[in-house]
Structures are given as structure tokens and as C-alpha cells.
Amino acid sequence: MNPFLISTKCPMLFGCGTSMTVASKIQELGCKKVMIVCDDWLSQQENFKAFMNTFSEVETYVWNHVIPDPTDISVEEGAVIARQENIDGIIGIGGGSSLDSAKAINTLIHSDFPINQYFAELGPDAKVPNPGVPMILIPTTSGTGADCSPSTVITNTRLNNVKNNLFVPTGIPDLAVVDPDWAMTMPPKLTASCGFDVFSHAIETISSSCWNPMSETIALKCIDIVWTYLERAYHNGSDVEAREYMHFASSAVAVAFSDSLINLGHEIAHMIGARYHIPHGDCCAMVTPACLKFLAGKLPVEMGRIAKTLGVDDREDGLGDRLYDAVLAFRKRLGIMSASEHGLDKAEFMSMADDLSSPVFLSYTMTADDYRSILADIISE
Ligand SMILES: [Fe+2]
Numbered sequence: 001m002n003p004f005l006i007s008t009k010c011p012m013l014f015g016c017g018t019s020m021t022v023a024s025k026i027q028e029l030g031c032k033k034v035m036i037v038c039d040d041w042l043s044q045q046e047n048f049k050a051f052m053n054t055f056s057e058v059e060t061y062v063w064n065h066v067i068p069d070p071t072d073i074s075v076e077e078g079a080v081i082a083r084q085e086n087i088d089g090i091i092g093i094g095g096g097s098s099l100d101s102a103k104a105i106n107t108l109i110h111s112d113f114p115i116n117q118y119f120a121e122l123g124p125d126a127k128v129p130n131p132g133v134p135m136i137l138i139p140t141t142s143g144t145g146a147d148c149s150p151s152t153v154i155t156n157t158r159l160n161n162v163k164n165n166l167f168v169p170t171g172i173p174d175l176a177v178v179d180p181d182w183a184m185t186m187p188p189k190l191t192a193s194c195g196f197d198v199f200s201h202a203i204e205t206i207s208s209s210c211w212n213p214m215s216e217t218i219a220l221k222c223i224d225i226v227w228t229y230l231e232r233a234y235h236n237g238s239d240v241e242a243r244e245y246m247h248f249a250s251s252a253v254a255v256a257f258s259d260s261l262i263n264l265g266h267e268i269a270h271m272i273g274a275r276y277h278i279p280h281g282d283c284c285a286m287v288t289p290a291c292l293k294f295l296a297g298k299l300p301v302e303m304g305r306i307a308k309t310l311g312v313d314d315r316e317d318g319l320g321d322r323l324y325d326a327v328l329a330f331r332k333r334l335g336i337m338s339a340s341e342h343g344l345d346k347a348e349f350m351s352m353a354d355d356l357s358s359p360v361f362l363s364y365t366m367t368a369d370d371y372r373s374i375l376a377d378i379i380s381e
Contacts (some may be wrong), residue, residue, distance in 0.1 A: 007150075012147075019182065022136055022138065023054040023058055027058050033059040033085065034088070035062075037094075037101050038066060047185075072156060089134045091136045092173075095143070095144065096153070100154065102135065104152055111129035119154075131170065142198065145201060147176035149258050152165065180246075188234050192335060199285075206220070208257075208361050210261050211302075211363070215257070216256075229241070266359075285334070288331070293321065303323060328381065338381040350379065
């Protein structure tokens with residue numbers, strides 16, 4: 001076994017209704033005036049108003065200007081307000097964009113602007129921010145796992161409009177409050193899309209070059225959960241048990257991929273998302289069957305474990321085709337569109353093979369021809 005690091009990122013409080021204790025939790029962390037970071041839509045909802053009513057001892061400032069795929073500019077605007085308001089605690093609530101915005105604002109609250117100087121893409125030139133303030137994150141969708149992952153995704157508008165990552169201590173909350181009540185109102189399409197994001201995070205944890213047995217254990221359990229509960233949550237949003245398990249898996253697999261980092265599926269999905277502006281989870285769903293088929297030929301032992309978890313025959317002979325068929329059928333049952341249903345041009349789609357690089361954290365080195373074989377499967381579905 002190769003040496004590995006298991007890093008426990010933050011405590012997670014899980015359960016229906018737990019977010020109603022956040023006001024007292026942030027007070028226990030010594031905060032007197034907290035910024036609630038969310039989007040405008042959430043701030044209008046009745047459950048958000050009920051949540052805000054739990055704050056009596058702690059002063060709040062609701063910054064509801066989160067935008068989808070937050071940019072360097074948008075999070076800096078939030079940080080300016082946080083400083084002006086003398087904020088001493090942050091609560092991020094919402095989907096991945098809101099949680100990433102909260103993390104970025106925390107990164108800037110005691111550190112120099114711009115946010116871009118802390119991007120991991122700068123390598124050793126990336127600056128390290130000063131410590132931030134106490135932070136609690138509350139996911140309202142079952143998908144990104146941003147509450148339990150150490151990365152913060154921010155679009156770099158000052159350079160090339162590409163999504164960059166912050167891997168900074170200020171992106172790790174003091175507490176993740178994973179309350180499935182918030183996920184109950186996710187519409188079916190969003191449920192399916194976010195659920196496939198969880199599924200792909202779990203699969204890529206298994207194919208990672210930073211594999212470790214604890215991450216694998218969590219990831220296989222999360223694959224089992226998605227396989228068992230995602231369709232139930234998709235068909236019946238009020239299915240509490242299905243919502244609970246999906247919400248748990250979203251955060252739990254983020255703990256797993258914090259150490260065994262995501263790789264092939266997201267490498268392709270991110271490029272599709274950037275080029276065609278298709279939601280992230282749908283991109284993950286688009287690429288996952290073909291990636292499994294490809295990886296079964298390269299990492300048969302690891303893909304066999306996934307097959308076994310799915311109840312698919314895990315013998316090496318024909319493994320890729322069986323995984324492909326099972327997961328493609330799953331995606332279709334969830335009503336997620338294929339690349340051709342999106343109307344993507346085949347030649348343009350295939351040209352991505354020349355622009356994709358081999359994922360740093362994949363246990364196999366990808367070539368352009370490897371990518372061509374995967375992209376050909378995706379565009380032919
Ligand atoms: Fe993802």
C-alpha cells in the first residue's frame with residue numbers, strides 16, 4: 001500500500017431540524033454579528049425566514065447576493081460588506097455556489113484582496129491567507145459536498161473566466177450542519193442532477209491515485225446509497241428516508257474525496273460545462289457511464305468493486321460493457337439528457353480530446369486517443 005493521508009476536515013452535525021440549532025452553535029463559537037451568505041431566491045423562502053427567527057442573541061446581516069458559479073468579483077463584493085459590517089462569524093447556506101462564496105468571503109475577511117492571489121492554480125506562488133472567522137456551512141442541495149470539502153471553486157474573471165480552486169484553511173468550516181429538511185423541496189430534475197454529482201464523486205474516489213481504504217469504504221457506501229435512494233428521492237421528494245440518505249451521502253463522499261481526489265469524470269465534465277453551459281451534475285451524468293466502461297479496462301479491480309456494490313457481475317470479462325449498460329439505464333430512468341439530446345455537434349464535441357489533459361489524480365495516464373474513445377461513446381448515446 002502506498003502511504004496516504006486521512007485528514008478530518010470538520011465536524012458534521014447531521015439530521016432533520018439540526019439547522020435550527022445553528023444560532024446557538026455560532027454563538028458558542030464566540031460570534032456576535034454574523035453574515036448569512038445565500039442567494040436571493042433562498043432568502044425569500046418561508047423555511048429561510050423560520051431559520052432566521054432562531055437568531056435572537058446574535059446579530060445577523062443577510063448577504064443574499066450569491067450568483068451561480070461565483071466569481072472573484074462577486075465574492076470580493078461580499079467581503080467588502082463583511083468588513084464594513086464588522087462581521088465576526090459567517091454562515092453559508094445554500095447550494096455549492098453559496099457555500100463557496102461563504103468560504104471565499106472568509107478567506108478575504110482578514111486578508112488582502114484580490115482573491116486570485118490565493119488560487120491553488122498558482123502552485124507555489126499561491127499566497128496563504130490570514131485566519132478568518134468562525135464559519136458554519138449548511139447545504140440545501142444533495143450534491144456538491146462543498147460543506148465538507150476543503151476546496152472553494154471561484155471563476156477567475158481577471159484571467160480567463162476559468163473556474164479556479166482555493167485550498168486554504170479559511171475554506172474549512174468549524175461545523176457542517178447537514179439538515180435534510182432543506183433538501184425536501186429540491187425539484188426532481190435538480191435532485192437527479194445533484195445526485196449524479198454525488199455518484200461521480202464516489203466513483204472517482206475509487207479511481208483516484210490518492211486512494212486510501214477509508215475513502216474507499218465511504219465511497220462504496222455512498223455508491224450504494226445513490227443506487228438505492230436517488231430514484232426514490234427523484235420520484236417522491238417527500239420520501240424522508242431517501243432524502244436523508246442522499247443528503248448524508250453528498251457530504252460524506254466529500255470527506256472521502258477530500259483525500260482521494262476526483263479525477264477523470266470531472267476532468268471531462270468541467271470542460272463540457274465550461275463549453276456548453278450545462279449544469280455540473282448533468283455533465284457528470286453525461287460522462288459517467290463511458291468513463292466506467294473505459295476504466296474497467298484499465299482498473300478492473302477497482303471497477304469490479306463498484307460493480308459488486310451495484311449488484312452487477314464483477315468478473316473482468318465484459319465488465320466495462322455491463323457497468324456502462326447499468327449506469328446508462330440508471331441515468332435514463334432519472335430523465336437526464338444525453339449529449340446528443342442536448343444537440344451538441346459531434347465534431348466540435350470530439351475536438352475536446354485534444355484539449356483535455358490527463359487528470360493529476362487518476363491511477364492511469366490518459367492520452368488524446370483514450371479521450372477520443374470516451375467522447376465517442378458519450379456523443380453516440
Ligand atoms: Fe462534482
